[in-house]
Amino acid sequence: MRILIVEDESKTAEYLQKGLRESGYVVEVAGNGFDGRYMIEEFAFDLVILDVMLPGLTGWELMKLVRGKGPTPVMFLTARDGVEDKVRGLEMGADDYLVKPFSYAELLARVRTLLRRGPPRDMDSFEVADLQVDVVRRRVTRQGDRITLTSKEFALLHLLMSRADEVLSRSFIASHVWQMNFDSDTNVVDVAVRRLRAKVDDPYPVKLIHTVRGMGYVLGEKP
Structure with missing residues (x-):
């Protein structure tokens, strides 16, 4: 938190x-x-x-x-x-x-x-552009394509989708996905984001996960 x-x-x-x-x-x-x-x-x-x-x-x-x-x-x-x-x-x-x-x-x-x-934003599904996440079924699709994610990749995507258009710092992401409650080296976040992008962004023309220099990451149709 x-x-x-x-x-x-x-x-x-x-x-x-x-x-x-x-x-x-x-x-x-x-x-x-x-x-x-x-x-x-x-x-x-x-x-x-x-x-x-x-x-x-x-x-x-x-x-x-x-x-x-x-x-x-x-x-x-x-x-x-x-x-x-x-x-x-x-x-x-x-x-x-x-x-x-x-x-x-x-x-x-x-x-x-x-x-x-709270404030809980516990929704059963999220949709940003053509990316869809079914939280209950743990199913991720984009343009109808099924995307297979690891448990941490899914947790990371779920966090980004639930706070779409909000810039999330690396320490904030680490504390929510990995329960790392400190502000030290959080390179694990950058590595995880790169792997997630390879699956949900790289194969598609419109990129949804953006880096905000010096601040963190945001998921949305525009950076």
């Missing part, structure tokens, strides 16, 4: 990042609203933890951006403890609102609850 923390207090951000990584999560940190916006726009996360008062853009503004992309769970973590602030955050679509100072044990319990909750 991949978590984004947008927090301008460096000690708080470091404390959260260390604790959540030790709990097995892949954690990215943005120290201001502008960096937070970039991370939200360019990468996929399973949970976003937002402060409200941030340099550049506020947590309220980032909340709107997250909701504009989809149902990713969001937790506000802020010193703003007014009832009106809590109501505003929840009405904007936040899934939780935790006030500083906080107990790490409570935060971790809430994080686990939110991640169990």
Whole structure:
């Protein structure tokens, strides 16, 4: 699971990042609203933890951006403890609102609850252009051709298809397909993508799996 923390207090951000990584999560940190916006726009996360008062853009503004992309769970973590602030955050679509100072044990319990909750995109089938994936039957076809994949190739394609048009980082892919919860060398992802492309892209004129330099991979009709 991949978590984004947008927090301008460096000690708080470091404390959260260390604790959540030790709990097995892949954690990215943005120290201001502008960096937070970039991370939200360019990468996929399973949970976003937002402060409200941030340099550049506020947590309220980032909340709107997250909701504009989809149902990713969001937790506000802020010193703003007014009832009106809590109501505003929840009405904007936040899934939780935790006030500083906080107990790490409570935060971790809430994080686990939110991640169990979703946002699942459990569909029986996916289709992008002429590529079709039947999840239940584990059947992959393109232009009517049956494509045979290994279990990891299928898991990788399923992830890319379920998040079509989203740029997925190598660490995000590794954490979901191989349960590698760290940001170190993930060359295994590049090798797997090359093998998958050889089966679902190379024999066909329209390429669907694209490399986004410095960021990761995206599956879609256009890069």
